[in-house]
Amino acid sequence: MSIRTPLGFVRGLGSAKDGTHHWWMQRVTSVALVPLILWFVISLLSVSRADYEAFQHWLSHPVNAGLMVALLTAMFYHANLGMQVIYEDYVRPESKKFIAVLVTQFVLFLLGAISIVAVLKIALA
Amino acid sequence: MSANKRPLSPFMIGPYYKPQMTSILSITHRATGAGLVVGTLLLVYWLASAALGPEAYKHAQTVLGSMLGQLFMFLWTWALFYHLANGVRHLFWDAGRGFELDEATKSGWWVVWSSIILTFLCWLIAAP
Numbered sequence: 459m460s461i462r463t464p465l466g467f468v469r470g471l472g473s474a475k476d477g478t479h480h481w482w483m484q485r486v487t488s489v490a491l492v493p494l495i496l497w498f499v500i501s502l503l504s505v506s507r508a509d510y511e512a513f514q515h516w517l518s519h520p521v522n523a524g525l526m527v528a529l530l531t532a533m534f535y536h537a538n539l540g541m542q543v544i545y546e547d548y549v550r551p552e553s554k555k556f557i558a559v560l561v562t563q564f565v566l567f568l569l570g571a572i573s574i575v576a577v578l579k580i581a582l583a
Numbered sequence: 584m585s586a587n588k589r590p591l592s593p594f595m596i597g598p599y600y601k602p603q604m605t606s607i608l609s610i611t612h613r614a615t616g617a618g619l620v621v622g623t624l625l626l627v628y629w630l631a632s633a634a635l636g637p638e639a640y641k642h643a644q645t646v647l648g649s650m651l652g653q654l655f656m657f658l659w660t661w662a663l664f665y666h667l668a669n670g671v672r673h674l675f676w677d678a679g680r681g682f683e684l685d686e687a688t689k690s691g692w693w694v695v696w697s698s699i700i701l702t703f704l705c706w707l708i709a710a711p
Contacts, residue, residue: 485677488670495667503708507644510637517633537620544613566620573627576634 480539487536494529514580523581527574534570538563604691605684612669615662622659660705665698 505516516522541562549555593599595606625647632643646652672690675681681690 485674488674492667492671495663499663499705503705507709510633510640513633513640533623537616537623540613540616541620544617566623569623569627573630576627576630579634580630 480542484536484539484543487532487539490528490532491536494525494532497525498529514583517577517580518583520581523577526577530570530573530577534566534573538566541566604688608669608691608694612666612673615666615669618662619659619666622655622662625655625659657702657706661698661702664701664705665694668694668697668701 501516501522505513508516517526542559545555545558545562549558596602596610600606629643629647632639647656672681672694675690681687
């Protein structure tokens, strides 16, 4: 039993000084992903069964490589924002939530880094 | 009463509420989102294999072309189109449009059918 008032518990924990940044970036990335995903699906349909040379030729075009890097960046960013909200809604206690958010952030950043390096390696080969 | 003892309204999915178009589509949006995150592993694997050279790429094509690989890709395609279509629905809501119950139900059916049709269309085109 604490003698602190409910207000006393939350005072000072308030604004993390980023306001609606998380919400806004989720929307910004989602708007960016609409055309990027449509481009990606249409492109995949044309190269999915292609041999290595044809795939390499497609990805070595600067526009395709650039769009691919943009897609991967927006996608992994969006994935991280979305997973964070899911953890915040369902994972308790606070410590588990914190670890889940952090681990997911690290893993998604790593996956993004690996895939972008892979794209650049093919594009610049 | 301290904040953690206050009664909360129950979760939308469960025994307390009748399943509704809006709640089912809402939880499906999250489920497909989480599923797509897991699915990015396939994308990273495919790109990394391509970066390793022709032999690794060929091997990845064989793995992804297997029955299990194709099943995952098919489900991933549907999850992608569902999340895309429902995401656009969310963007309309963010703009303050389509909040009436009949509109939300109608746009929900649009999401369901467009995701199914686009998935089958893709696989018809991709079929050898």
